[in-house]
Amino acid sequence: MKTVGHALTEGLRARGVDVVFGIPGVHTIELYRGLSGSGIRHVTPRHEQGAGFMADGYARVSGKPGVAFVITGPGLTNALTAMAQAKADSVPMLVISGVNRRASLGQGLGLLHELPDQAGLVRALCPSFQVTSPDTLDRCLNMAFAAMLGGRPGPVHIEVPTDVMGMHAAEAAAPIAVRIAPPAPEQVQQAAGLLNRAKRVVILAGGGARHAGAAVQALAEALDAPVVQTTNGRGVIAGPLSVAASPSLEAVRMLIAGADQLLAIGTELGPTDYDMYVRGGLPDMEGMIRIDLCPLQLARHPLAIGLRADAAAACAALSAQVTARKSDGAARAATAMAAARAEVADLGAEMPNQIAMLEALRNAVPGAIVVGDSTQPVYAGNLLYSHDRAGGWFNAATGFGALGFAPGAAVGAALATDARVFCLIGDGGLQFSPAELRVAVDEGLDITYLVWNNAGYGEIAAAMRAANTEVIGCTPSPLGLEAFAAACGMDYACIRPEPEAMAGAVTEPGPRLVEIRAY
Known part of the structure; x- marks a missing residue:
């Protein structure tokens, strides 16, 4: 019997989806039943926030919506940070979750993963559609893709109640094409x-x-x-x-x-x-x-x-x-x-050196994609850096500014391209999403993780000093990165924060971790 789970997967495939990022759970087993034999690749992150960031990176590089499967309740709330980053940066992302059975919604019965109003929580951020019965599935998919692609892109949510997922579904209708009107x-x-x-x-x-x-x-x-x-x-x-x-x-x-x-x-x-x-x-x-x-x-x-x-x-x-x-x-x-170069040089010697490191990376590996987190070399590059590939330089250091964005986003980017991918992240940001590096190993992805290790939240500490405020909370101890790389099954190198060292460290393929020791 073809279920709603099967029909949902077929509907995604018909709309060009070829990768889904997700962590299965008891509330989404029927969605996963549909993935078998669908031709859609499934990638397992280590946290639902990572699933969202992966969908984000995939969408930015491919130009197609990134798709994540998450469980109801904590799975969806974990993904909300990534959805908010996608909202700020106009990235098309479809998050599909379960929700408890229809008769229980809003009743406060204490069901597993229950929220008072899951869809209402999401609607404060983006559109949310519920598949209330098998015959509403196509409509929900059409509305979701129209919302993502018919205007300013952004995140969209579809929830499927657990009692609807396994219901018999008819053959899916052909997708409604989303077209943007030409300029007047x-x-x-x-x-x-x-x-x-x-x-x-x-x-x-x-x-x-x-x-x-x-x-x-x-x-x-x-x-x-x-x-x-x-x-x-x-x-x-x-x-x-x-x-x-x-x-x-x-x-x-x-x-x-x-x-x-x-x-x-x-x-x-x-x-x-x-x-x-x-x-x-x-x-x-x-x-x-x-x-x-x-x-x-x-x-x-x-x-x-x-x-x-x-x-x-x-x-x-x-x-x-x-x-x-x-x-x-x-x-x-x-x-x-x-x-502009003279103005940046007046900000101190460190920033021009960080820009020179980025330029050394670009020159050593032309056409690469650099996915950044909120860290000092990324801030420097956002001020002044000329990349050689459209859409090849992006990060979470503007707009919503979510720390821990880059490890997952780099995975999504690598799955959308044959180009080399570099993830530039600080030691503090890495500890927000460290486990997503293992996904790069599982999937055999050519990603080099460049970790700017200044042993703390260096940019925040500088801002506190500039505001004549005592620096508090900015010195979390960094990971032992060589041992961490080994635990992830990655090759490891350690370099000084110098352009020549950067140029020599990025020629080997990934998955790989390069520590830039900046303290």
């Missing part, structure tokens, strides 16, 4: 008119542009416009128009202020990218043209024209109507990058 032609014409009249265009590219690199590059070259890339937009273009530096830096703000037309593509304009020092003083951007999938985003800031559209489609439409020109775009970009 009259708005494209108006925006192109503004761009054609401008002399000094500057483009701001965020995470929404990470899968639109070719279209953004073509438009930037036609406009001879420098492209400022936020953390999640790094690598979206290459060449002399690239400004791979944070708009929180004064040098980049001066570039923005000097523009006579701004074009913002897929960027939230959030303070962790645009004002990380909480100084205020952003340039006036009220006359910008903005491209975004989310109508709420387009309504949050004053603008001249808002194009609700996919980044690639909107850039291609604009490229067809702008007049190509050649002026001083490359010179403006070069001036901004040189001034």
Whole structure:
């Protein structure tokens, strides 16, 4: 008999899902029954939060939704942190959980894994749909994929009551295709008119542009416009128009202020990218043209024209109507990058050295993916670092900022690509999710874990000192990383925090752990 569990798996497969991350439990056995013979690969994390982070990393690299199976109650609440990170960074993630039998919901009977209102808890963060009977399954899947892919991406939850999972299900209906409407032609014409009249265009590219690199590059070259890339937009273009530096830096703000037309593509304009020092003083951007999938985003800031559209489609439409020109775009970009480097150097000697280490990694292994956690070299790179692959530099150090993100996200990234993957994490962040390294061994993944070991929460300690506050709670003892690597079944190396050492340490394939001893 085909059950709801079988039909759910078939529905996922029909919508292009080929990997599921999850930990089975008594509340999801019927969901797992459907995985057998489905062609979907199952990967077992060591914690449901890890399942969510893996789904996140997979989605960022593949461009497809990442999917996690979790049990009701603690399984879902464990995954909520990862779902919140995906919400902040606009990452499509589908979390499918069990829930107790329908007649018990809200009754407070003390069932295993019971929550007063599981769906209500999730709806504070993202859409949640319940499969109330077999004939509602297709509708729930269609609504979930429409929510993830029909506008601004993000997490979505589906819950299946335990008494529904094993019910007989009919053949699944064909999925409803999710299509995003093209940009309105009259708005494209108006925006192109503004761009054609401008002399000094500057483009701001965020995470929404990470899968639109070719279209953004073509438009930037036609406009001879420098492209400022936020953390999640790094690598979206290459060449002399690239400004791979944070708009929180004064040098980049001066570039923005000097523009006579701004074009913002897929960027939230959030303070962790645009004002990380909480100084205020952003340039006036009220006359910008903005491209975004989310109508709420387009309504949050004053603008001249808002194009609700996919980044690639909107850039291609604009490229067809702008007049190509050649002026001083490359010179403006070069001036901004040189001034940004000088500004970062004034922050102290450590930060330029950390950036040089990242550049040594990039040069030693071109086209790699670097998944970061909240740690000092990642903060440095977010300020100023030019990656060579669109979507190949991402981390949890902006937006929601979840520590322990990177080990799981690196697993998901590695399953979505044949490229080398590097996980850059601090010794403190590693202890949030240490067991997920073993998943890389189980799955035979080419991941090198680069652990910045400063024997504590170094960045937090520095912030406390800067605030004239006694440093308390910032010195958790680090793992013995050589012994830990051995326990995980990984090769191990230890290097000094120097560019030359980094270049020599990253050529061997993973799974591998490299300790960067920074104390």
